[in-house]
Amino acid sequence: MNEIPNDIRTDVVHARFKDDHPIVVKGLRNAFGDQVIHDNLDLTVNRGEIIGVVGGSGTGKSVLMRSIIGLQIPEEGSIDVLGESITDAHDDDDIDIRSRWGVLFQGGALFSTLTVAENVEVPLREFYPEIGDQLRREIAHYKVRLSGLPTAAADKYPSELSGGMKKRAGLARALALDPDLLFLDEPTAGLDPIGAAAFDHLTKELQATLGLTVFLITHDLDTLYEICDRVAVLADKKVIAVGTIPELLATDHPWIQEYFNGPRGRAAQASQERGEAAKVDKSLGKGA
Numbered sequence: 001m002n003e004i005p006n007d008i009r010t011d012v013v014h015a016r017f018k019d020d021h022p023i024v025v026k027g028l029r030n031a032f033g034d035q036v037i038h039d040n041l042d043l044t045v046n047r048g049e050i051i052g053v054v055g056g057s058g059t060g061k062s063v064l065m066r067s068i069i070g071l072q073i074p075e076e077g078s079i080d081v082l083g084e085s086i087t088d089a090h091d092d093d094d095i096d097i098r099s100r101w102g103v104l105f106q107g108g109a110l111f112s113t114l115t116v117a118e119n120v121e122v123p124l125r126e127f128y129p130e131i132g133d134q135l136r137r138e139i140a141h142y143k144v145r146l147s148g149l150p151t152a153a154a155d156k157y158p159s160e161l162s163g164g165m166k167k168r169a170g171l172a173r174a175l176a177l178d179p180d181l182l183f184l185d186e187p188t189a190g191l192d193p194i195g196a197a198a199f200d201h202l203t204k205e206l207q208a209t210l211g212l213t214v215f216l217i218t219h220d221l222d223t224l225y226e227i228c229d230r231v232a233v234l235a236d237k238k239v240i241a242v243g244t245i246p247e248l249l250a251t252d253h254p255w256i257q258e259y260f261n262g263p264r265g266r267a268a269q270a271s272q273e274r275g276e277a278a279k280v281d282k283s284l285g286k287g288a
């Protein structure tokens with residue numbers, strides 16, 4: 001399993017956002033022409049949580065994430081991130097908290113002509129041009145290792161990496177600036193089940209170790225069960241429910257019921273229960 005190496009484990013060294021809600025979205029409306037994606041959408045994210053964002057294809061999960069990070073200007077509503085208004089900003093250069101979040105886009109969005117380490121250096125160059133070449137390289141290599149990649153991967157180009165390694169490289173870049181907030185857009189899509197579970201484990205460990213708040217878009221039920229503290233469900237152009245999975249299961253919305261109680265939902269739940277039982281057995285000294 002890809003543990004964070006002990007020698008680079010770190011305590012949270014810089015002051016974290018003190019408020020309890022690093023993301024607050026109110027009355028959000030997004031539309032493309034006649035197609036309304038969000039209408040009067042509200043969402044409040046708690047500090048330090050991993051919040052899973054689910055919904056059918058095309059319900060606007062990525063558009064919501066893009067709105068929160070200032071890449072999509074909404075028609076209506078307000079978005080506050082880490083206490084600053086995103087919706088009052090005139091363009092994304094105006095958002096001086098951009099250095100306090102990291103984003104892993106679908107597919108990684110790595111620069112193909114740069115090595116992994118050079119990709120990680122991009123945000124460092126942009127936000128901290130005063131950092132010298134040697135230190136910048138060292139920070140990039142540290143982030144590569146923090147993301148569970150072998151040191152040798154730092155000098156490889158994206159085309160030389162497997163899908164799982166590309167995700168980790170994208171994660172390394174997202175962590176480049178020691179963010180408070182991490183946005184992950186379908187991080188386990190396209191990974192085999194073992195790779196997906198390893199990525200989940202890494203996400204959870206980084207969240208706990210670095211004190212991150214994680215906004216995680218996913219279709220992966222195992223991810224929801226394994227690592228998400230709460231889940232926000234997008235449907236009908238809104239967040240129709242947000243809560244723990246047991247709380248969501250207690251609602252009677254048909255989409256939620258079908259999603260979590262369908263065959264895949266039940267399999268993910270059974271798998272999580274087996275995992276919990278194994279942990280209890282282990283702590284009691286039972287089993288192999």
Ligand SMILES: Nc1ncnc2c1ncn2[C@@H]1O[C@H](COP(=O)(O)OP(=O)(O)OP(=O)(O)O)[C@@H](O)[C@H]1O
Binds near residue numbers: 032037063
């Ligand atoms: N720049 C754009 N211009 C026009 N339409 C867009 C644009 N970006 C997104 N859309 C539309 O908005 C809708 C929501 O897209 P979005 O990518 O947020 O969905 P999603 O919930 O993330 O879907 P999936 O789970 O399939 O990734 C889709 O119908 C998409 O075609």
